[in-house]
Amino acid sequence: MDMFEVRKEGLLILELKGRLDALTSPGVRDKILTFLEAGETNVLLDCSGMDYVSSAGLRVLFEAAYKARDLKGWIGSYGVCENVKKIFNLADLSSELPTFRTQEEALKSR
Amino acid sequence: MESKDESQRDEGMPTTGHDDLLAIVSSLMELTEKISKGDFDQAEKIYELTREGKYPPLILHLAEAFGMMMVQVEARQYHLEQINEDLAVKNRALKASIEKIRLLEIIKSHMGKFVPSSVLTLIEKNPDSPDLLKREEDVSVVFLDIAGYTKMSEQLEPEKVNTVIQTYFSSFMDAIFENNGDINETAGDGLMIIFRDKDPAKHALNAVQAAIDIQNRAQAIDVFQQELREAIQVHVGINSGLCSVGSNRFEGVTGTRWTFTATGPVTNTAARICSLTSGGDILVGADTHERIKNHFSFEPAGEHMLKNISRPVKVFKFVGSQEKNSSI
Numbered sequence: 319m320d321m322f323e324v325r326k327e328g329l330l331i332l333e334l335k336g337r338l339d340a341l342t343s344p345g346v347r348d349k350i351l352t353f354l355e356a357g358e359t360n361v362l363l364d365c366s367g368m369d370y371v372s373s374a375g376l377r378v379l380f381e382a383a384y385k386a387r388d389l390k391g392w393i394g395s396y397g398v399c400e401n402v403k404k405i406f407n408l409a410d411l412s413s414e415l416p417t418f419r420t421q422e423e424a425l426k427s428r
Numbered sequence: 429m430e431s432k433d434e435s436q437r438d439e440g441m442p443t444t445g446h447d448d449l450l451a452i453v454s455s456l457m458e459l460t461e462k463i464s465k466g467d468f469d470q471a472e473k474i475y476e477l478t479r480e481g482k483y484p485p486l487i488l489h490l491a492e493a494f495g496m497m498m499v500q501v502e503a504r505q506y507h508l509e510q511i512n513e514d515l516a517v518k519n520r521a522l523k524a525s526i527e528k529i530r531l532l533e534i535i536k537s538h539m540g541k542f543v544p545s546s547v548l549t550l551i552e553k554n555p556d557s558p559d560l561l562k563r564e565e566d567v568s569v570v571f572l573d574i575a576g577y578t579k580m581s582e583q584l585e586p587e588k589v590n591t592v593i594q595t596y597f598s599s600f601m602d603a604i605f606e607n608n609g610d611i612n613e614t615a616g617d618g619l620m621i622i623f624r625d626k627d628p629a630k631h632a633l634n635a636v637q638a639a640i641d642i643q644n645r646a647q648a649i650d651v652f653q654q655e656l657r658e659a660i661q662v663h664v665g666i667n668s669g670l671c672s673v674g675s676n677r678f679e680g681v682t683g684t685r686w687t688f689t690a691t692g693p694v695t696n697t698a699a700r701i702c703s704l705t706s707g708g709d710i711l712v713g714a715d716t717h718e719r720i721k722n723h724f725s726f727e728p729a730g731e732h733m734l735k736n737i738s739r740p741v742k743v744f745k746f747v748g749s750q751e752k753n754s755s756i
Contacts, residue, residue, distance in 0.1 A: 339478065339479070339480065340475045340476060340477075340478045340479045340480075341479055341480070343475075372475075372478050372492060372495065373475065373478060373492055373494075373495025373496045373498065373499050374475035374478055374495060376496070376499045377471075377475065377495070377498070377499045377502070380499060380502065380503055380506070384506055408496070409496065409499055409500055409503060410500075410503065411503075414503070
């Protein structure tokens with residue numbers, strides 16, 4: 319999985335590309351937690367390039383959302399494909415990590 | 429969990445033998461058993477088994493299913509912890525509120541000793557802006573004094589005089605409140621009590637009934653009677669009619685003081701009627717008498733010119749201790 323960072327309107331936007339599974343999730347976890355602990359606690363995940371998420375990946379997203387909340391921050395996501403959205407919904411991740419259709423929508427909600 | 433054949437991992441789908449498969453399933457069972465007993469540290473090993481290409485699809489799907497269960501259990505656990513934290517915060521706020529209420533109740537009970545209950549009720553009804561403005565209201569006003577207070581002050585030590593006054597007034601409190609009266613002023617040996625009700629006959633009836641109850645209670649008290657040359661008697665004067673009822677505001681250099689009272693000719697007349705009494709009488713003005721004459725026995729006690737009142741005032745004296753059987 320590739321991960322790119324962009325900053326926009328006070329938010330850190332992390333582009334996730336590829337599969338978020340047992341193999342890639344440890345690296346993603348470390349990066350997100352590092353940003354959060356460094357004080358960048360408002361994060362938007364660009365999931366438009368993420369085509370699969372496994373239970374291990376889901377666990378990392380939950381952990382990041384909880385961590386952000388503990389730090390009085392916020393994590394949202396946008397561009398989630400249908401397959402991934404099904405998994406998000408199955409685990410009720412949306413209650414912890416708001417999901418938006420587009421980046422504009424996500425930025426507008428802030 | 430380690431794969432037995434490192435070379436298989438890089439070549440795509442592993443070709444695991446039956447025994448190997450059984451060993452992995454057995455490990456998976458062991459892991460899930462540990463997790464089910466609360467050993468969540470084993471969770472990482474479950475996710476390790478979900479690595480694509482490292483284990484056979486059967487194991488991968490099984491581990492993925494366990495992994496999803498794990499995620500949901502952990503999410504629910506986090507939710508519960510959050511709810512517990514929220515509840516703890518709310519519980520602390522609730523405890524603080526209860527403590528504030530307790531303090532307010534204590535303050536209220538102390539204030540109740542000094543503030544008329546009608547004022548407390550007005551404040552309770554509308555704490556932000558209590559309706560204390562003066563307005564015309566039909567009320568009955570009772571003036572009561574302990575006869576021979578001056579003489580008693582000469583015959584008894586000051587502490588004993590205080591004891592007498594406190595004993596008498598304390599015994600009157602219940603009679604006043606049972607009949608919906610509100611003590612408005614206390615001054616040395618006297619009390620001013622206001623009786624309010626939407627029904628003008630009802631507050632007059634309550635005022636007279638309270639006066640009768642007070643007299644009965646006063647007769648039962650014998651504190652320091654042996655040291656006093658004359659028996660203590662309670663005089664009561666009652667008058668009913670329209671008064672200006674509400675707050676009076678007095679502004680001085682040292683501050684502002686508010687009182688809640690009934691003022692006007694009806695109140696003045698009640699005070700003057702009280703000054704006419706002797707021998708523990710209950711005297712009422714004509715307006716009060718008119719309202720309660722079917723309930724109690726009264727006899728005319730003459731017409732009197734009273735200080736600062738231009739016309740003569742008809743007064744009636746209570747003579748019957750039995751209430752007449754009649755409705756208002």
